[in-house]
Amino acid sequence: MNFPLILLLLTVITGAFWVMERRRFLPERQARAEEAARRFEADNREAINRGDKSVIDARNDLYARIIRQPWWLEYTAGLFPVIALVFIVRSFLFEPFRIPSGSMLPTLHVGDFILVNKYEYGLRLPVTNTKILSLGEPKRGDVVVFKYPMDESIDYIKRVIGVPGDTVEYRNKVLYINGEEQKQSGHTDFVDTHSLVTLDQREEQLGDVAHMMATDARRPSWVPPQAILKPTPECRYTDTGFICKVPEGRYFMMGDNRDNSEDSRYWGFVDDDNLVGRATLIWANFGDMSRIGSFR
Numbered sequence: 001m002n003f004p005l006i007l008l009l010l011t012v013i014t015g016a017f018w019v020m021e022r023r024r025f026l027p028e029r030q031a032r033a034e035e036a037a038r039r040f041e042a043d044n045r046e047a048i049n050r051g052d053k054s055v056i057d058a059r060n061d062l063y064a065r066i067i068r069q070p071w072w073l074e075y076t077a078g079l080f081p082v083i084a085l086v087f088i089v090r091s092f093l094f095e096p097f098r099i100p101s102g103s104m105l106p107t108l109h110v111g112d113f114i115l116v117n118k119y120e121y122g123l124r125l126p127v128t129n130t131k132i133l134s135l136g137e138p139k140r141g142d143v144v145v146f147k148y149p150m151d152e153s154i155d156y157i158k159r160v161i162g163v164p165g166d167t168v169e170y171r172n173k174v175l176y177i178n179g180e181e182q183k184q185s186g187h188t189d190f191v192d193t194h195s196l197v198t199l200d201q202r203e204e205q206l207g208d209v210a211h212m213m214a215t216d217a218r219r220p221s222w223v224p225p226q227a228i229l230k231p232t233p234e235c236r237y238t239d240t241g242f243i244c245k246v247p248e249g250r251y252f253m254m255g256d257n258r259d260n261s262e263d264s265r266y267w268g269f270v271d272d273d274n275l276v277g278r279a280t281l282i283w284a285n286f287g288d289m290s291r292i293g294s295f296r
Contacts, residue, residue, distance in 0.1 A: 011083050170221065199216055216257075229267045
């Protein structure tokens with residue numbers, strides 16, 4: 001289901017009814033109501049002059065009944081301001097997402113509801129995702145939502161590991177960016193409550209960003225050839241990992257759950273055109289409300 005397209009169509013349709021309500025339907029009802037009230041007053045002038053409250057209330061009720069929106073306008077023109085507000089906020093400012101898998105453990109858990117900043121990397125048209133105003137670019141270490149390169153109808157979330165021009169190397173489960181080792185420290189156990197697998201949790205210093213990541217002792221650091229969905233000439237795979245040169249306008253993404261994440265190792269780089277926005281905070285997790293807050 002293309003929700004952005006549906007929301008756009010609802011905004012246009014309800015907006016058209018809202019304009020017609022203001023310019024045609026409401027003035028017509030007001031004219032009919034005023035004419036009916038004048039006729040009522042003419043028939044009941046004596047009682048109104050006496051200040052008969054029941055007659056005055058009857059006149060006011062008649063006016064209100066005639067001017068009231070019919071049901072089909074309540075559900076079109078009446079909903080336009082709400083739908084338009086949701087459309088603007090969701091399209092240009094913030095959009096909520098739910099984490100469906102454990103590929104970003106230990107940073108993001110299954111069931112986390114996150115809020116994504118959609119303007120930080122530039123304003124984009126809804127539905128087409130075409131950038132109309134550049135406001136910034138992803139930085140190494142950002143957690144980003146983007147259109148899955150193998151199926152752009154699906155949204156993915158990963159961490160930016162390499163930006164344009166970077167050389168990303170993954171060797172024996174350690175990252176090297178432009179030849180510099182990204183230090184890891186503080187090895188502790190982390191239990192994935194869904195798979196019941198114990199992971200090796202570490203703090204990784206990725207450029208200026210310190211964040212938690214995890215590795216799985218059951219899995220190797222190299223990528224099986226049959227698992228590569230989209231081979232790219234910029235990447236070379238070895239028996240200890242891989243090395244990739246990030247081209248212009250693209251980004252290299254990896255999950256924090258390094259050995260249990262389908263990411264750029266398997267389907268290549270993410271185009272700037274496919275970026276949705278930067279994940280900023282967890283606003284709910286109905287299984288664990290203590291998860292609410294910002295993250296790195």
